[in-house]
Amino acid sequence: xxxxxxxxxxxxxxxxxxxxxxxxxxxxxxxxxxxxxxxxxxxxxxxxxxxxxxxxxxxxxxxxxxxxxxxxxxxxxxxxxxxxxxxxxxxxxxxxxxxxxxxxxxxxxxxxxxxxxxxxxxxxxxxxxxxxxxxxxxxxxxxxxxxxxxxxxxxxxxxxxxxxxxxxxxxxxxxxxxxxxxxxxxxxxxxxxxxxxxxxxxxxxxxxxxxxxxxxxxxxxxxxxxxxxxxxxxxxxxxxxxxxxxxxxxxxxxxxxxxxxxxxxxxxxxxxxxxxxxxxxxxxxxxxxxxxxxxxxxxxxxxxxxxxxxxxxxxxxxxxxxxxxx
Ligand code: SF4
Numbered sequence: 001x002x003x004x005x006x007x008x009x010x011x012x013x014x015x016x017x018x019x020x021x022x023x024x025x026x027x028x029x030x031x032x033x034x035x036x037x038x039x040x041x042x043x044x045x046x047x048x049x050x051x052x053x054x055x056x057x058x059x060x061x062x063x064x065x066x067x068x069x070x071x072x073x074x075x076x077x078x079x080x081x082x083x084x085x086x087x088x089x090x091x092x093x094x095x096x097x098x099x100x101x102x103x104x105x106x107x108x109x110x111x112x113x114x115x116x117x118x119x120x121x122x123x124x125x126x127x128x129x130x131x132x133x134x135x136x137x138x139x140x141x142x143x144x145x146x147x148x149x150x151x152x153x154x155x156x157x158x159x160x161x162x163x164x165x166x167x168x169x170x171x172x173x174x175x176x177x178x179x180x181x182x183x184x185x186x187x188x189x190x191x192x193x194x195x196x197x198x199x200x201x202x203x204x205x206x207x208x209x210x211x212x213x214x215x216x217x218x219x220x221x222x223x224x225x226x227x228x229x230x231x232x233x234x235x236x237x238x239x240x241x242x243x244x245x246x247x248x249x250x251x252x253x254x255x256x257x258x259x260x261x262x263x264x265x266x267x268x269x270x271x272x273x274x275x276x277x278x279x280x281x282x283x284x285x286x287x288x289x290x291x292x293x294x295x296x297x298x299x300x301x302x303x304x305x306x307x308x309x310x311x312x313x314x315x316x317x318x319x320x321x322x323x324x325x326x
Contacts, residue, residue, distance in 0.1 A: 013185075014049040015178045016106055018146070020114035021054035023158050028054040032064035035114060037158045044171070047317045051106055055119040055142035059095035061088060070118045070127045070138050077127050079118055079141055089141070092119060096145040103146075107181055108153055110174035113143050115157035122147065122155055152239045153177060164325035165245070171322060172315045173242045176200070179311075180235055188231045190222045197234075202312035204241050206254045211241035246326075252282045254312065255291050262302045274298070289323040 022029050024045075025036030040050075057063055066084060070077035078089040114120040117140050125138035139147070147155060154173035161167045183196050197219050204212040215237055222230055255278050263271055277294050280286045292313065299307045307313070316322060 013107060013178075013182070015047065015109050015174060016049045016051050017044075017174060018051045018053060018103070018106075018108050018111035020112065020117070020120045020158075021052040021057070023112060023114055024050060024052050026052065026054070028057045028063045030056070030063070030065050030067045035158075037112075037161075039161060039167075040112060040158065043320065047320065048109075048174070051103075051108060053099065053142075055092060055095055055099070055140075056088075058099060059088065059091040061091065068118055070125060070141075072127070072129075074127050074135070074137055077138055077141075092141045093145075096142050099142075100145055100149045103150075108150070109178040109181065110154045110156070110170065111146060111150075112161070113140070113155060113157050115159040119143070122157055152235060154239070154243075164322070168316075168322040168326050169243075169245065171320065172203075173239065175316050176203070176242055176311070177239065180238065184231060184235070188227050190227065190230070193222065193230065193234060194219055199309050200238075200311050202254045202258065202310045203315060204238075205257070206246045206250050206312060208241050208244040209250070209253070211237065211244065215241065248282060248284060251288055252278060255281075255295065258295055258299075258307055258310075258312075261304050261307050262298055265302050266298070270298075287324050288326050289321075292323060 019040065022033075022035045023037045023040055025034045025041060027034050029035065054063075056065065056068070066081040066086070068079050068081050068088060071080050072078050078087055079092050080087050080089075113122050115122075116125060118125060118138070119140045119142045121138070121140040122143045123139065124136040125140055126134040126136055127138040128134050143155070146153075154170055154177055156166065156170040161170065179196070183192060186192065197215060201212070204215065215234065218230075218234055218237065225233065259274060259278070266274065274291070274294055277286070277291045281288060281291045296313055298304075299313070
C-alpha cells in the first residue's frame with residue numbers, strides 16, 4: 001500500500017505577508033489616494049493572508065497629509081515635510097519600534113513594500129542633502145527597521161514583482177520561509193532538519209550548487225551543534241541560498257539530474273522526447289513549466305518517491321502559474 005505523504009505546500013499556519021497598506025487599495029497615501037496593485041489583491045491574495053501596515057498613518061500623521069521626504073545624512077536621514085519642514089522622524093521611529101515588537105507574534109513569511117516611499121521603500125529611495133539635491137541611495141525608515149529586525153524574512157517591492165523572474169523568486173522564498181517556520185515551531189531535531197534539507201535538494205541546486213554543498217557540510221556536522229545553533233546557521237544559509245538567482249543552465253542541470261532517477265525506465269522514444277523538451281527550454285524556446293510537466297508525469301507514473309517529495313516540483317501554488325513565465 002502506498003504511504004500517504006503530506007503535500008509540500010501544506011503548512012501548519014496561514015502564510016502571512018506584510019504589505020504597504022496603500023498597495024491593497026486603501027486610501028492612506030499623502031494625497032488621500034491609494035496604489036492598488038492588482039496582482040497582489042486579485043492573484044497572490046488568494047493564497048496568503050495580508051497584514052497591511054501604513055507606517056505614516058499609524059504614526060498619527062493622518063491621510064491626506066503633507067508630502068514628506070528623507071533629508072540629511074544617508075546613514076541616519078530625517079523624515080521631513082516638503083513645504084512646512086516639520087520633522088516627523090521621531091513619530092515614525094516610535095511607531096516602527098512598537099509595531100515591529102507586535103509583529104513578532106504574526107509570524108510573517110514575507111513583506112511587499114511600496115517602492116520609493118520615504119517610509120516603505122527598500123532601496124533607491126531619494127535622500128535630499130542640505131542643498132535640496134537628491135541621491136537615490138536611501139531606505140524608508142520603517143522598511144529599514146523591519147529588515148534589521150527580521151533579516152531572514154523575504155522582502156520585495158511591488159514594482160520589482162512585475163519582473164517574472166523576481167516575482168517567482170520572491171514567492172518561492174515566501175513559501176520556503178513558511179515551511180522553515182513550521183519546522184522551527186514543531187521543535188527542530190537533527191533528523192527533521194535532514195529531512196527538510198533532503199526535500200529541498202533540487203530547489204537549492206537550482207539556485208546555487210556551491211551553497212548547496214556548504215549546507216550539506218553543515219548537515220554532515222550537525223552532531224557538533226546544539227539544535228538551536230544548528231537551526232540558526234542552517235536557516236540563515238538556506239534563505240541566502242534561495243536568494244541567489246536561478247538560471248536556465250542551473251535549471252537544466254537539475255532537470256537532467258532528475259531524469260537520471262528514471263531514465264532507465266523510459267523507452268528510447270520517450271527519452272528522446274524528454275531530452276528534446278529540456279533542450280527547447282535550454283534554448284529558451286519554452287518556459288520551465290514545459291519540461292517540468294513532462295517530468296512530473298513520469299515521476300507520477302513510475303512513482304519515484306525521492307523525486308515526488310522534492311519541493312522543486314511544487315514550490316508554490318500552481319494556480320499562480322509562475323513557472324509559465326521563467
Ligand atoms: S507607501 Fe507606506 S507610508 Fe506611504 S501610503 Fe503606502 S503604506 Fe503608507
